[in-house]
Amino acid sequence: MPDAVLRYGDKELTLPVHTGTHGDAAIDISKLRAELGLVTLDSGLGNTAEGEGSISFIDGEAGLLSYRGYPIEQLAEHASFLEVAYLLQYGELPTPTELEAYEESVRRHTLIREDMKHLFEAFPHNAHPMQILASAVSALATYYPDALNPLDEEAVDISARRLIAKTPTMVAWSYKYRVSQPYIYPDNTHDYASNFLKMMFSVPAEEYTPDPVVAKALNLLLVLHADHGQNCSSSAVRLVGSSHSNIFSSVAAGIHALAGPLHGGANQAVLEMLEDLHQNGTSVETAVKRAKDKNDPFRLMGFGHRVYKNFDPRARILKKQADEVLDALGIDDPLLDLARELEEVALNDDYFVERKLYPNVDFYSGIIYRAIGFPADMFTVLFAIGRLPGWISQFRELLADPATRIFRPRQLYVGPATRDYVPLDQR
Numbered sequence: 001m002p003d004a005v006l007r008y009g010d011k012e013l014t015l016p017v018h019t020g021t022h023g024d025a026a027i028d029i030s031k032l033r034a035e036l037g038l039v040t041l042d043s044g045l046g047n048t049a050e051g052e053g054s055i056s057f058i059d060g061e062a063g064l065l066s067y068r069g070y071p072i073e074q075l076a077e078h079a080s081f082l083e084v085a086y087l088l089q090y091g092e093l094p095t096p097t098e099l100e101a102y103e104e105s106v107r108r109h110t111l112i113r114e115d116m117k118h119l120f121e122a123f124p125h126n127a128h129p130m131q132i133l134a135s136a137v138s139a140l141a142t143y144y145p146d147a148l149n150p151l152d153e154e155a156v157d158i159s160a161r162r163l164i165a166k167t168p169t170m171v172a173w174s175y176k177y178r179v180s181q182p183y184i185y186p187d188n189t190h191d192y193a194s195n196f197l198k199m200m201f202s203v204p205a206e207e208y209t210p211d212p213v214v215a216k217a218l219n220l221l222l223v224l225h226a227d228h229g230q231n232c233s234s235s236a237v238r239l240v241g242s243s244h245s246n247i248f249s250s251v252a253a254g255i256h257a258l259a260g261p262l263h264g265g266a267n268q269a270v271l272e273m274l275e276d277l278h279q280n281g282t283s284v285e286t287a288v289k290r291a292k293d294k295n296d297p298f299r300l301m302g303f304g305h306r307v308y309k310n311f312d313p314r315a316r317i318l319k320k321q322a323d324e325v326l327d328a329l330g331i332d333d334p335l336l337d338l339a340r341e342l343e344e345v346a347l348n349d350d351y352f353v354e355r356k357l358y359p360n361v362d363f364y365s366g367i368i369y370r371a372i373g374f375p376a377d378m379f380t381v382l383f384a385i386g387r388l389p390g391w392i393s394q395f396r397e398l399l400a401d402p403a404t405r406i407f408r409p410r411q412l413y414v415g416p417a418t419r420d421y422v423p424l425d426q427r
């Protein structure tokens with residue numbers, strides 16, 4: 001790829017251009033300030049690559065996503081969540097022996113310290129599950145003080161397995177406290193998704209067998225959420241990790257970023273939007289009209305994306321999956337019909353077409369989570385469980401790169417010019 005040449009005043013600077021696997025290119029501006037005294041301005045960082053990455057690739061124009069080169073459609077069809085967690089972290093699909101060893105190592109860490117119950121019981125019953133999850137993940141760091149060094153590969157590896165193993169247990173236990181039911185311990189005879197379902201929905205008084213249809217749907221949802229490049233929450237994990245903060249603190253930062261309604265919090269907001277439209281009998285035409293009105297803060301949640309200017313491939317898969325899960329469970333959810341109608345009207349409206357606003361991963365996921373039985377305010381926590389291997393892989397990739405430096409962006413200062421202090425009695 002030819003270099004770029006930047007002309008500024010009477011100066012000219014040649015900037016190297018790096019090329020990615022799929023032909024995408026990036027101008028290296030690391031010499032810009034030293035040579036021309038300039039920095040770049042890119043609000044929201046939509047045109048800025050923070051670094052090179054090898055974990056997932058997104059072609060926003062074509063609506064394509066792959067993890068370590070494997071198309072999401074194929075992984076969604078064939079892979080288990082732990083298989084994908086292995087792939088994202090170690091770069092290759094595991095052999096049967098590697099997968100069995102990885103699954104066994106995760107199974108061995110599904111228990112959490114008994115005293116974590118005091119943490120969950122310290123929260124009000126209506127605490128948002130994302131706030132509790134971020135606190136619990138931060139708290140994990142306090143139990144493993146000897147395995148916090150982010151530059152110690154072994155420490156990071158065991159911490160990664162603990163995070164992936166213990167998070168479903170922490171989520172289920174905080175839920176059980178909220179609904180005043182007994183804590184259900186992990187049962188390692190089950191696979192990852194089934195174990196989580198049992199901890200969430202079983203009670204000691206009755207036999208509980210996880211529904212294989214539901215377990216398969218949950219596995220798919222976790223796979224689809226596993227990684228997505230430098231999204232807001234993964235960038236938060238990398239930024240905190242760049243200061244050599246430990247992996248638990250970095251992932252906790254990612255959880256807080258994901259909680260925002262513009263990001264992972266959108267899956268809860270989509271369901272609340274659909275319920276509101278359904279309960280008030282608002283037509284989809286009215287909803288679309290409101291979403292286009294700049295004076296109306298209403299947005300079509302689950303629509304639009306910084307990178308996808310085409311259908312989010314995950315939304316395409318989930319749209320189909322929603323049908324299958326609801327049919328298999330014999331659920332006729334009017335919100336699914338409403339979502340479909342909303343999508344249809346929006347995708348034929350110039351405002352959405354011109355801006356290339358399509359359904360994203362959050363548009364259909366909530367309908368499936370609801371069919372499984374999760375409360376709406378837990379949907380983003382489910383997104384977080386799925387995104388854990390992605391956050392962990394991004395953290396590991398960053399810390400393994402010797403060229404990594406602490407993140408410290410510049411700003412263009414437009415505040416007051418230098419001025420003298422005015423004594424209080426003269427103001």
Ligand code: SDX
Pocket residue numbers: 044227228230231232261262263264266291292298299300301302303304305306307355357360361362
């Ligand atoms: C996720 O980055 C990732 O990879 C994220 C994610 C992942 O896997 O990690 O994919 C997960 O976060 C998906 C996104 C979930 N969020 C939502 O569904 C919330 C609703 N969507 C929007 O708020 C918005 O589309 C964003 C936040 C997703 C993207 O915001 P951008 O890129 O900053 O786009 P923008 O706000 O500048 O919008 C461009 C235009 C604007 O109109 P104009 O100024 O051109 O007139 O599109 C409009 C916006 O007003 N617009 C919408 C809209 N989304 C954008 N108008 C109505 N409804 C919407 N949903």
